[in-house]
Amino acid sequence: MEFVNIESSDGIKLSARLFKASSNGSEGKSNLTVVLVHPYTVLGGSQGLLRGIAEGLAQRGFTALTFDMRGAGRSSGRASLTGFSEIQDVIGVCKWVVENLKPDEIVLVGSSAGAPIAGSAVDKIDQVVGYVSLGYPFGWTASILFGRHHEAILRCQKPKLFVMGTKDGFTSVKQLQNKLKSAAGRVETQLLDGVSHFQMEGPAYDEQMADLITKFIQSL
DSSP states (O other), rough: OEEEEEEOOSSSSEEEEEEEOOOOOOOOSTEHHHHHHEEOOGGTOOOOGGGGHHHHHHHHHHHEEEETTTSSTOOSOOOOOSSSTHHHHHHHHHHHHHHHOSSEEEEEETTTTHHHHHHHHHHHHOEEEEEESSSSSOOOOHHHHHGGGGHHHHHSSSSEEEEEEEEEOOHHHHHHHHTTOOOOOOEEEEETOOOOOHHHSGGGGGHHHHHHHHHHHHTT
8 A cells, every 4th residue: 555645736745655466366347446535524424444346345345445535534624515526526537547556447436425425426527447435425414415406417328336235314215216317327225134324434434335346347
C-alpha cells in the first residue's frame, strides 16, 4: 500500500491510498482498477473504513484505491451535506487513475452515502464499466439529503450490483426493490439476511464484500 495525493477538478487536495494487486491473486484482472468511495464524511466517514475491503481485493489480484473526500481525513476543503461537491472528488480520482495507472477499466464501489456519490459519477467517466453499491440509502429520510443522486444511477446503462442487509435502518428491502424497478441496464441485488446498515460497514463483513465485488467483476 502506498500513499498518494490527488487534486480534484476544483483544486481540492485529496489524500488517497493505493493497494497494489498481489501477484498471488488469481482472480484479478491486470487491466482493471477498483475505486472505493467511503461513507458520509459528516458522520465521520473516511477511507479507513474501506481499508479491509481494499486489502481483500488486492489479495484477490485487483488494484484498489481508496481516498478521503473533501473535508475528511487529510484532504482539504469542506464536506457538503448532499454529496454533490464530492462528485468532483470521485471524477478527479478516476482521472488520476486513468492517467497514472492506465487501466482499461474501472469499477466504482460506493459504501453508504458513498454509493449515491459514486452513482452520480459513473456516467461521467468513460472507463467505468460497472458499479457496486454497499448499503445505498434509498429510504425516505436519507432521500432528503441524497434523493437528487438517485436518477443518475437508475438511468445508467452500465452493470450495477446493490448489496444491502435486510435489517438496514435507512432503506427497507421493499424500498430498494421499488427503486430498482425503474433502473436501466443490468441490475443485480444481494441481500444479507438479518444484517444492519452499520454492521455491514464493519470489518466483520469486509471479506464477504470483497468476495461479492470480485464475483461481480468476473461477470462483466
